[in-house]
Amino acid sequence: xxxxxxxxxxxxxFGDFVAVDNLTMDIIPGxxxxxxGPNGAGKSTAIRMLCGILAPSSGSGTVLGxxxxxxxxxxxxxxxxxxxxxxxxxxxxxxxxxxxxxxxxSIPARQRRQRMFEMLELAELGGREKALVANLSSGYxxxxxxxxAIIAGPELIFLDEPTSGVSPTSRRQFFxxxxxxxxxxxxxxxxxxxxxxxxxxxxxxxxNQGRLMALDAPDQLKQQFINGCMVxxxxxxxxxxxxxxxxxxxxxxASLHGSHLHVxxxxxxxxxxxxxxxGYVPEQITPSLEDVFIHIARQRKExxxxx
Amino acid sequence: xNRILAVLKKEMLQIRRxxxxxxxxxxxxxxxxxxxxxxIQTEVKHIPTAVFxxxxxxxxxxxxxxxxxxxYFDVTLSVNSYAAVTQSIxxxxxxxGIIFPPDFARSLHRGSPAQVQVLVDASDSMLANxxxxxxxxxxxxKSQQVxxxxxxxxxxxxxxxxxxxxxxxxxxxxxxxxxxxxxxxTMTMVxxxxxxxxxxxxxxxxxxxxxxxxxxxxLMIGKILPYIAMGYIQITVALLAxxxxxxxxxxxxxxxxxxxxxxxxxxxxxxxLMISNLAKNQMQAFQMSFFIMxxxxxxxxxxxxxxxxxxxxxxxxxxxPLTYYLDIxxxxxxxxxxxxxxxxxxxxxxxxxxxxLTISTLKFKKKIV
Numbered sequence: 001x002x003x004x005x006x007x008x009x010x011x012x013x014f015g016d017f018v019a020v021d022n023l024t025m026d027i028i029p030g031x032x033x034x035x036x037g038p039n040g041a042g043k044s045t046a047i048r049m050l051c052g053i054l055a056p057s058s059g060s061g062t063v064l065g066x067x068x069x070x071x072x073x074x075x076x077x078x079x080x081x082x083x084x085x086x087x088x089x090x091x092x093x094x095x096x097x098x099x100x101x102x103x104x105x106s107i108p109a110r111q112r113r114q115r116m117f118e119m120l121e122l123a124e125l126g127g128r129e130k131a132l133v134a135n136l137s138s139g140y141x142x143x144x145x146x147x148x149a150i151i152a153g154p155e156l157i158f159l160d161e162p163t164s165g166v167s168p169t170s171r172r173q174f175f176x177x178x179x180x181x182x183x184x185x186x187x188x189x190x191x192x193x194x195x196x197x198x199x200x201x202x203x204x205x206x207x208n209q210g211r212l213m214a215l216d217a218p219d220q221l222k223q224q225f226i227n228g229c230m231v232x233x234x235x236x237x238x239x240x241x242x243x244x245x246x247x248x249x250x251x252x253x254a255s256l257h258g259s260h261l262h263v264x265x266x267x268x269x270x271x272x273x274x275x276x277x278x279g280y281v282p283e284q285i286t287p288s289l290e291d292v293f294i295h296i297a298r299q300r301k302e303x304x305x306x307x
Numbered sequence: 308x309n310r311i312l313a314v315l316k317k318e319m320l321q322i323r324r325x326x327x328x329x330x331x332x333x334x335x336x337x338x339x340x341x342x343x344x345x346x347i348q349t350e351v352k353h354i355p356t357a358v359f360x361x362x363x364x365x366x367x368x369x370x371x372x373x374x375x376x377x378x379y380f381d382v383t384l385s386v387n388s389y390a391a392v393t394q395s396i397x398x399x400x401x402x403x404g405i406i407f408p409p410d411f412a413r414s415l416h417r418g419s420p421a422q423v424q425v426l427v428d429a430s431d432s433m434l435a436n437x438x439x440x441x442x443x444x445x446x447x448x449k450s451q452q453v454x455x456x457x458x459x460x461x462x463x464x465x466x467x468x469x470x471x472x473x474x475x476x477x478x479x480x481x482x483x484x485x486x487x488x489x490x491x492x493t494m495t496m497v498x499x500x501x502x503x504x505x506x507x508x509x510x511x512x513x514x515x516x517x518x519x520x521x522x523x524x525x526l527m528i529g530k531i532l533p534y535i536a537m538g539y540i541q542i543t544v545a546l547l548a549x550x551x552x553x554x555x556x557x558x559x560x561x562x563x564x565x566x567x568x569x570x571x572x573x574x575x576x577x578x579x580l581m582i583s584n585l586a587k588n589q590m591q592a593f594q595m596s597f598f599i600m601x602x603x604x605x606x607x608x609x610x611x612x613x614x615x616x617x618x619x620x621x622x623x624x625x626x627x628p629l630t631y632y633l634d635i636x637x638x639x640x641x642x643x644x645x646x647x648x649x650x651x652x653x654x655x656x657x658x659x660x661x662x663x664l665t666i667s668t669l670k671f672k673k674k675i676v
Contacts, residue, residue: 053517053675073673077520087515091324092317103313104519149515 004029004156004187005050007061007068012045012054019045021210022059027189029155032182033215034201035191036293042210043191044084047158050189051081064155077105080149084161086141088133088148094120095129097148105152119147122177139170146177150186157181159190163197175200195289204289206296213296218289225292228252229268231282233261241278248277255294262291310521314529318503322533328499332537336491336545343487344553348479349610351437357384357401359392364412370423373449374405379441392426402428403438415453473558473641481556484549485636486609492541492568493575493629494600496534500579501592503530504671509588514675523671527664531576538572539565558643567635567649570656574628577663584670603627631655 005027012020020042027033035043048054050063052072061068066075088097098119102112120126123143133141142162150157159178163171175197182188182202190201198204199218206213206221214221235241238261245254245263250273253264263282265271274282322329356374360367374380380403384395392404404426408414414421425442429435451463474481504526507513516526542565549555557564578599586592605611606620607629613621624630631652638644646653 048675051518053514053673055674073520076518079518081515081518083511083514085511085514087511089317089321089512090510091321096317096320100313100317101519103309103316104516104521106309106520145515 002029002065003027003062004031005061005063005189007050008059010046010049010059010061010068011057012042012049013057018210020049020056023210023212025205025212025215027187028203029187030182030185031202032178032188032190032200034198034204035189035207036198036204036289037191037207038297041207043207044160045210046207047081047160047189047191051079051158052076053081077152078155080146080152080154080157082145082149082157082159082162084164086138086145088141088145090134091132093130093132094125094136094144097133097144098151101148101151107152115151115153119151122180123147124173139166139173142166142170142174143177146174150181154186156187157189159188161191161193163192163194171197195293198289206293208297214292221289221292222287225295226264226287229265229271230285230287230291231263231265231271231274232257232285233263233274233278233280233282234259235261235278235280245274245278248274250274253295253298255291257290262287264291264295310525311529311532314521314526315532318530318533322537332495332499332541333544335495336488336541337548339491340484340487340545340548341552344480344484344549347483347610349433349482350477350479351434352378353381354379354403354434354438355383355401356380356403356405357386357392357395358382359386359389359404359406361409362407362411366412366415366421367407370407370411370449371405373445374442377441377445379437380405396426396428399428402431402434403442480549480553481641482637484545484553484555485640486633488542488545488549489571489607489629489632489636490604490609491545492538492572493603493632495541496538496572496575497579497582497600498593498596499534499537500531500576501582501586501596502589503580504583505586505589505592517673517675523668523673527580527667527671531573531580531664534576535569535572538575539568542568555640557640559639559645563645564636564639567639567646567653568632570653570660571628571632571635574656574659574663577660577667578628580667581663581670584667603629606630608633628656628659 003026005025008024010020010023011018023046035046037043045054049056049068050061052063052068052075056068063075064078089100092100095116098116099112102115107115120129123146125140125144125147128136128140133144136144146159146162163174166174171194178188178190179200190197192198201218203215203217204221205215214225216224238256238259241261242254242256245251245261250266250270251263252266255262262285263274265274268284271282271284358371360371371382375382384401386392386395389406392401392406395401396404406424406426408422408424411421411423423446425438427435427438455461455463471477504513507516546557550557579596582592582595582599586595606613606616606624607627608624609629613624613630616624634652635649638649
């Protein structure tokens, strides 16, 4: 099978800082792959390299079959990229922005009107064609940026935190559009901070400190990394309990989730022990991606000390 | 081609929407031309003059009359001591002091040279040059008159006849208006394009363009074309003002003027674009523009003749597009010459245009960082 993206030891340094460290990954055509990781983990740098606007320091890769080092200009007509920062022209109207990109992607004149209409539909921007972009709310801007980026019908879409700073309703709306595109066979790479968005991806790439920690489907990740029984514990002053719980022999891991504690036990029988010990009722839960994420990040930190 | 058109259209829309810039682009030539056209006079007339006449004779009055009749000296002060003359020049009340000694009439009578002392405030060199030259020639002319009176049958040995061509009346505006036109065009063109790429970089729109199939040259051309139109609008406004307000005669072909101006506009735009590709932000772009514009204006021969410059500076001024355009525009407007005399200048501007555009295109990498 030809992968949409295939990289081998892709690395990018900024001075002494290694932003992306030996990234090796294969992306299947038509999947939605979520890049998940803390700020500064190297997600954006990785995406910029894959788009061909940032030269890798070392390593190699192909995007849609084109070489990442030699053929970046051949990649560009077939991909779309939407950056964290809104990057359309504020002083143009919605339709003028779209029209500009139909020209930039050399869409034949007689198809332009049709394409723009489709994009307005897709991004639910109908009725705002003549609005100046500067006056749009952030949700609209985000969808317009997507519409402009994908106007040429790309095979591969990179979305770098597309939903940051957007209302929850707009976020959901936006992710629906992404789903629609993927169903039509477009490959989507999306970085996000939101676990609910990550859950909806076909596969997730966990990136931490420039390294790819895991790449798999959400359920697979949970099974692979969380061995044992996850419980939620509601206690007053959860911070105070955290250290005490962590030191218990049958507790593998304990972490803070808002006002709750998530505790990973070796087996189900330990629930009773935990209950006796702290005096509160633990509730068994299915682990979330966040648990996986915390687990992986912690492993990396501990591993980093020994290695 | 599609992509150039798309950029072109987008730039036009943005220019049209930016009323402020549009207004400035149109008003600058008009205001600058009116301001400088009236204000800058290289010919200094009506110099305030203090007179200390110790002779108080018909002869001294006759000589003073010659000074005032020239139109260059206005007697604004009549004083009674040398110290008062000094004081009036020190204070700036007078720029010139004329002092007749007590024996002025007597010397003239006796046939020995009658001295007149002319003090000139040379802290303003242009005024001083004018005053000194005029005072000297008044002295010569008056001497000639006296000699001819004494020897009525003799003729003057030399007869030099000067014909100032192209601008016989020495009207400064004729000389200045075309030059100001050149300066206004280059200034606006350089600054407008200097921010053209940088602005997109700052706003983040460039990053989006980088992931599209657009080629650097297409982007450059698309960005330049609308500004060429702006340049022509500016020139038309300035020419109209020059002709209507200052009655500058256009002796050469207007068509040639417009055609040859194209190369100057492209050279200026190319320079601006190059700055835009080198600068990291709009502030830097502005600073670089000013850094280049000031010497361009001063060394181009706009006000100070290049012939008077030291060798090194003279050659340096060969590297300024404005230098060549001044030859072209003054040549066509005042001298009425055409392309055949200006091939060298046009070639130079063409070379500048190609050079700047090439550097810009090469420097523009489709990469960030």
